[in-house]
Amino acid sequence: MNGDRDRELIQSDETLFAIIDALKQSDGVGVSQVASAVGVSKSTAHRHLSTLLKHQYVVRTASGYRLGLRFLDLGGHVREQYPSFADVEPKVTELAETTGELAQFIAPEHGKGIFVFRRTGEKAVRTEARVGKRVFLHHTAAGKATLAAMSDETVSEIIDRWGLPAKTDATTTDRDALFSELNLIRDRGFAIDADEHLTGLWSVGCPVMATDDRVLGGISVAGPRHRMKDAGIESALPELLQAIASEIELNITYR
Amino acid sequence: MNGDRDRELIQSDETLFAIIDALKQSDGVGVSQVASAVGVSKSTAHRHLSTLLKHQYVVRTASGYRLGLRFLDLGGHVREQYPSFADVEPKVTELAETTGELAQFIAPEHGKGIFVFRRTGEKAVRTEARVGKRVFLHHTAAGKATLAAMSDETVSEIIDRWGLPAKTDATTTDRDALFSELNLIRDRGFAIDADEHLTGLWSVGCPVMATDDRVLGGISVAGPRHRMKDAGIESALPELLQAIASEIELNITYR
């Protein structure tokens, strides 16, 4: 098919990933459905699934194959293997309890943002995001704060790779507009997202730096517009966030 | 090597899993180290790693390859795909806050127990376990409660598969002793783990049933021996646990 520069990849792995993706799309599917979804023969799908089953990456239920809890193990391991994250988690909890709203920590990877920690306070809104979810960095306050902590060159590479798609009407989709917003964020030290991710949801975010002066990710608080305004989205909340970010950075440095 | 009954498996997948495992063992390794750890040539390791990288399952850092946060995504997805788990999480939190101790929920899979939810209360001990960790079911109170909710036949299969290794001096390692203990648990409705998982750590667990009368997993509270005794490990705590388990089951039924 595309016969020249895939010599450096392994096609069996790619079909394996396609199968994992198919299982992720719809839980409880049979061999035949997987085969047709991925575009391989039944026997191929069957062999891949048997291998996955042997290594306990999937389980068989009455309704078919599903991804197994082994992925929870790998996910937990990955989160634990970044030593700095251990200092972030309690602070996210503290932030959620202090504000009563939704507190989150997003880490950048492959140019996107991944929700690493999420804690809901008393009155926090229930959004659909869950730990591990990948979002565009320019869609959230924590993500924009993270971008602002990177060099323009790095940000450019990210934009080239993923573009600047809109999520709501308020999302920044213009390259120059984003860069000037990032400069503003660099000046004042925090980012604001007003309806840019979900309409009605506002959030404040600020970056958390690692010891090597590279950005670890962004921490944020999110809530409905009126409550965020009342809580001081331009002054009190940013100060609280920056204080917490500093504490995290200190803990990382002197751990 | 073992040349007859591996026709139903895919060896590329197996080396892929071996590579993932090698990456899990030690963070930040290079192509050569991976190759020698897994026992394949450099070129093979390189191609697998390139494929993993393309699909964002790994990241490259200065120190080498590491597993990426994509596994956090899959882990979160898996936990979310079991609809009943959504009813379990808040109750684990409630349990941790009420008791101030460590509350956990373990689900069985492939004959082992996986920590699905973990919440630490105010005075909770800090153990090494993390979400996703796999443990022998007979090592914990929640696990034994889960076993007790299964048929003897199923339990037998699990013992045949994994054995009954000891974790501490107090671990039940005898098959008959375990079965009679399971009968006791079935009678009184809860399981106790006294030093069987970690010396000094006691816990109470009870099963949580799904609507189809199969066991969903076990919920437990753990703490240091003296505090657990004071809190009524034989009466007050089991009652609390059973109440919470019933609430979960009701929520699942009428969701």
Add this chain to the structure above:
DNA sequence: TTCACTGTTCCGTCTTGCGGAACAAATTAA
């Protein structure tokens, strides 16, 4: 019962994953 659908096993073909070697790039030694 038959039918239509599953999941599983077998087999022959030829794709393609494999190791080894050559190369390039980076790090260390001298």
Add this chain to the structure above:
DNA sequence: TTAATTTGTTCCGCAAGACGGAACAGTGAA
């Protein structure tokens, strides 16, 4: 600085083995 050693990457030829298709075996519905 150069030399030496180790790293990551690319190329190539071969045969291991992944592939699709067909035959088989369960399972449930009509």
